[in-house]
Amino acid sequence: MLDVPYVPTPRPCRLGKIPDFKKGQHHRRPRRHGGQSKGYDAQNIILLPMRTHAAWHNLFNHLYATNIVQQINEWRHFHGLTMECTRISAPEYEDMSDSDSVRREQIQYRITPTHAESWAYLFQGLAAEEVVFEINTLYLDPDYQISLVR
Secondary structure: OOOOOOOOOOOOOOHHHOOOOOEEEEEOOOHHHOOOOOHHHHHHEEEEEHHHHHHHHHHHOOOOHHHHHHHHHHHOOEOOEEEEEEEOOOOOOOOOHHHHHHHHHHOOOOOOHHHHHHHHHHHOOOOHHHHHHHHHHHHOOOOEEEEEEO
């Protein structure tokens, strides 16, 4: 088990008890960050298996894209590569990612077995490039793009 900081979640996630045959809507840009379900933001909604959706939110709750990348870089090391987050289009909402950072820095936590289980469920056995692809296409705010840098 890694002894590094993590973002706390409001409730424990018991992945084994969540049915994976049911699908749920995942807002790639969370509603609390200005994400919508209709119109321009139709690309913001993706259907995910419930277990996958729960694992993602267990790891990152509703963090901004930049803070998700920062968190991954603190947790995981991809053989000398780090993740970088770039805004690829101008959002129609205010980016408050600095407020996430301030809140996270106030209290330091360490990764729990539940978080390790969620990471393994989502990304076990994937190369760094595959992790980036999965995050960009399934989970991340569509106005942002993650890339790997040396």
